[in-house]
Amino acid sequence: MNFMASIDIKPLDIPVKYGDxxxxxxxxxxxxxxxxxxxxxxxxxxxxxxxxxxxxxxxxxxxxxxxxxxxxxxxxxxxxxxxxxxxxxxxxxxxxxxxxxxxxxxxxxxxxxxxxxxxxxxxxxxxxxxxxxxxxxxxxxxxxxxxxxxxxxxxxxxxxxxxxxxxxxxxxxxxxxxxxxxxxxxxxxxxxxxxxxxxxxxxxxxxxxxxxxxxxxxxxxxxxxxxxxxxxxxxxxxxxxxxxxxxxxxxxxxxxxxxxxxxxxxxxxxxxDKTSQALMQEVRQLIIARNHKAFQPETAAHRRFLQNHAAKAKALQEAHPFLNFTEEIKYFENQGSGLD
Incomplete structure (x- = not known):
């Protein structure tokens, strides 16, 4: 038994993509x-x-x-x-x-x-x-x-x-x-x-x-x-x-x-488009990491967390020049350097 009506939404022939x-x-x-x-x-x-x-x-x-x-x-x-x-x-x-x-x-x-x-x-x-x-x-x-x-x-x-x-x-x-x-x-x-x-x-x-x-x-x-x-x-x-x-x-x-x-x-x-949908998931993970509030920010585990995400942001930005992770990279690096 269906409890919700469905709507068939036809995908765009030329869909929206990153870089648009x-x-x-x-x-x-x-x-x-x-x-x-x-x-x-x-x-x-x-x-x-x-x-x-x-x-x-x-x-x-x-x-x-x-x-x-x-x-x-x-x-x-x-x-x-x-x-x-x-x-x-x-x-x-x-x-x-x-x-x-x-x-x-x-x-x-x-x-x-x-x-x-x-x-x-x-x-x-x-x-x-x-x-x-x-x-x-x-x-x-x-x-x-x-x-x-x-x-x-x-x-x-x-x-x-x-x-x-x-x-x-x-x-x-x-x-x-x-x-x-x-x-x-x-x-x-x-x-x-x-x-x-x-x-x-x-x-x-x-x-x-x-x-x-x-x-x-x-x-x-x-x-x-x-x-x-x-x-x-x-x-x-x-x-x-x-x-x-x-x-x-x-x-x-x-x-x-x-x-x-x-x-x-x-x-x-x-x-x-499907490629951009997949990329959206990676971008979303970085944004979530940027907004993450650590309970124990002085730990080595948190330092590795910051370093790993700084590297991920740089790699994504290099692979996709239309993405701008300047703010996120700066945040991850500054927060990580403050723990040295």
Whole structure:
């Protein structure tokens, strides 16, 4: 008797591999994937504008990287003594406008360079809801180029915004235009779409399901239209395979550690090549060793442990030049020399 539905995930014809440059953008679930891959020494850049949820915000951000759009002080607005950008997460906000602009434009420049060389763009869409700033709202003049849409509300009063659920056709139009601009900018790039399994319960269960359904339909339209677009079913793995509240955090909205690890395992199996999967195990062992806290650090056994792992890190880095174990090698050698 089966107690879990299964999903047959077709492996990518040309899978992700070590040495590829991976650009990730979208909802908070993007960062689960990005942090996992980055922690295993993949070359990643994630969310240069911070977390983004709706297709309009994601597309506008990608367009800004392609154009290497530079932000100006007049595109910031002051709220609660902090300068913010409607196009960016609050981690780019600052009490000094010049500092905020510097942080934002440094991120823009880095994203422009990385995206131009990226092998993969992984886009995770979270919600079809787009927030539009009302013309009468303070800070309206700072939404230049966003068509009044905002990527982050920065806890501004709710009455400043109009909430709009994007139609399927609107999302398709946004994604289609973005695809053509991106391919012109970087012809080799391939795209993996996912839909975030995070449930936006503040919208209500019914509205959340409508929102997700529109994203899924729009993404599959794109995947069926172009040969270098792919869909990874992160949403379905959590909602339809795990489908139990024990796989959610206390808020009943965000998948917990076990759920995200399961999704990452399935992503690895279906989207990453076999050689890289084997190498990931070796990298993981070195990362675990780096984080190991010895109960008896002064012993000869621990010294040998450090020396052995320093040698392993050097050998892996020499065999695979795209891996960077500088930090780990330094740690193992410094810790070992301190015991002499």
């Amino acid at each position: 440059k991976l650009f990730l953008i979208g909802s908070c679930f993007t960062e689960h994937i990005g942090n996992a891959l980055g922690g295993l020494k993949y070359d990643v850049l994630q969310n240069p504008n911070g977390i983004l949820f709706d297709p309009a915000s994601v597309v506008n951000s990608i367009m800004s990287y392609i154009e290497n759009r530079q932000y100006q002080p007049e595109q910031l607005f002051l709220l609660n003594e902090v300068y913010n950008s409607w196009a960016h997460h609050s981690r780019f906000s600052h009490i000094d406008a010049a500092t905020a602009i510097g942080i934002i434009n440094d991120s823009q420049n880095q994203a422009h360079r990385f995206l131009q060389e990226a092998d993969w763009v992984i886009i995770t869409l979270g919600s079809s809801f787009s927030y539009r700033l009302q013309e009468a709202a303070p800070g309206h003049s700072a939404v230049t180029g966003l068509k009044n849409g905002v990527a982050n509300c920065h806890r501004a009063p709710q009455q400043w915004f109009n909430k709009h659920m994007l139609e399927i056709e609107e999302t398709i139009s946004l994604l289609d235009n973005c695809y053509h601009r991106l391919k012109k900018f970087n012809p080799k790039v391939k795209i993996i779409f996912t839909v975030s399994p995070v449930r936006h319960l503040r919208d209500g269960v019914v509205a959340n399901n409508r929102s997700k359904a529109r994203l899924i339909e729009a993404v599959h339209h794109m995947v069926n239209k172009f040969t270098d677009l792919f869909y990874f079913p992160a949403y379905e793995l959590v909602i339809d395979v795990l489908r139990d509240y024990r796989f959610y955090d206390i808020d009943l909205a965000h998948p917990n550690y076990q759920a995200t690890e399961y999704v990452m395992q399935r992503f690895t199996e279906s989207c990453i």
